[in-house]
Amino acid sequence: MKPVQAAEAAIVRGAAGAGRTGRTARTAAVALAMGGVLLFTAACNDGGSGGSGGSAAAGASGGASGAAGSSGGSTTQAAPKASAAVLTVSAKDGATDVQPGGFTVTVASGKLTSVELKDKNDKAVAGTIAADGLSWKPSAPLAVGMAYTVNAQAKDDAGLPAAISSGFTTLSPAKKVATNDNIADNGTYGVGMIVSVAFSKPVKNKDAVLKGITVEASDGTVVKGHWFGSQRLDIRPAEYWKPGTKVTVKYRLKSVEVSPGVYGDVDRDEPFTIGRYQVSTVDAAKHVMTVASGGGATKSIPITAGNDQNPSWNGTMVISGKEKVTRMNSATVANVKGDEYDVPDVPHAMRLTTTGTYVHGNYWGNAFGKSNASHGCIGLKDVKGGSESSSAGTFFNSSLVGDVVKIVNSKGRTVSPDNGLSGWTLPWSNW
Structure with a gap:
């Protein structure tokens, strides 16, 4: 049998993981790849004596290092080819205080092929690889106080794959802002109703808060939010609501950093109905x-x-x-x-x-x-x-x-x- 070729890629777990330096991780990766080659070669040759075709490595009982067979000439084992692609996860492996916002997976000297991020309940997190293939980020901020695992793969220009895996936990915020509005669940309101949201502390990341509050109307009515200062957000459509419209205000603020070190306090839905005109x-x-x-x-x-x-x-x-x-x-x-x-x-x-x-x-x-x-x-x-x-x-x-x-x-x-x-x-x- 012909010699088995070197592994296509080195798989590195937690390149920035606890207790490993970059050189240690690379050494482990090469050792893993070489070990896989030697074991696979030994299995193919089944430990038998060399024939006229030669052997890539002696069997387990042969005592040879694999540089030459017992007879019939010698073969040279090819060195593993490592992918040029270098993957990086923004959260260090084992970290316990990761910010819920800003999580990314990036690659240098290659293009991402897949990224899978899951929480401790094995629920996948939606996200998108950028058009240039160099980065991935989730569609929304991660949940606070949640454990996650990420597995990502990429290929370099030669098609050689690389991979990385990591585990981390997002922080549990010590500071929160209270959120209150003027809507009662399943209430009925007039056609001029404006949803007014009050925050107990000043909001600095206003755009992030706006993304964390969405309003869905049964007739597709579009709404916008307007800030009055830093602690009040009012939301309304361009024209008065149509009678009978079913409206739901959806808050997803628990994982939103509303100001440095301060997070929202609520993830809930508030439905209401527009009454007669x-x-x-x-x-x-x-x-x-x-x-x-x-x-x-x-x-x-x-x-x-x-x-x-x-x-x-x-x-x-x-x-x-x-x-x-x-x-x-x-x-x-x-x-x-x-x-x-x-x-x-x-x-x-x-x-x-x-x-x-x-x-x-x-x-x-x-x-x-x-x-x-x-x-x-x-x-x-x-x-x-x-x-x-x-x-x-x-x-x-x-x-x-x-x-x-x-x-x-x-x-x-x-x-x-x-x-x-x-x-x-x-x-x-x-x-």
Whole structure:
């Protein structure tokens, strides 16, 4: 039998592994390849005596080193050909504090042919080899506190393969940021609903956080996120939602480094539904609110808006909360001019802004449809204790969090997009 050729590649486990220097790893690889050749050759010759064709190496009982057979001339064993491809894993073999983001497998003097990364549960991690074949990275950050193994192969320009394997564990973060939003699981909201996410600590890696929060709509509606500062992210579509749309907010933040050394705290899905259509327009100059419902139906309700000293905001706002009874005190509102007030039992209150603008019932005045007499709120006729059949009670019961209330023709300024859920005042091109 002809001599068996040298192994095509040296397989190195954990080139950067614990306790091995680069030279030790290379020596082990060559020894492994040579050992494979000698064992395979011995098996082929079966330890018999040499014939007229010769032998690559004596059998186990022959005592020869393999440089020559027992008779009939000699043969020379070819040295193993090592691949020029050099593979590198960004995580050291045995490491226990690997960052979940930025993991890569790279190759020099060759092209990657396959990369397999699995977690301790034998679940494969999705990833992609770059178009130039020089690197591989996962499609998303790795999970925190998870053990992984990686096996990668490559070939050099001559087609000789190389391989590397490694095992490591990602870090378990000591610092986390709390994440809260304004969505209740399986809640129903109006067509103007804006998802507002609050973070307990400043976020520096905003792009990474945006990638970790996705929104899926049953009708394919596309949404975008807009940052107000470093701790608030609001998400909305270009136009109002369509009634009946099923929406799911998907958080995948546990493995996202939101700021140096600080990670997200949540991986969860939050589904909600868009309810019927209702958009209300308050004309402060005419002292009337027109409520538009689905199917083109409209209803006009006499109102009173902010007086000349305390005009109502102009702009598109969204009902962010509802309270059947609440206390309103001028001491809690900035820049109130004129008489102070403290009403302990304001009925049918629906918040529009964080600065204290409401649509609410009013049992102490009679300016509805006639003049603007409030301190900036939109007042509807009601009775003390609140009546379900009053203008305020009827509007309260027909309204959802997420319904749009647009105020026009007020002497006030336009509401800021971060004052409540007023992001609709910001053009989509700037969102």
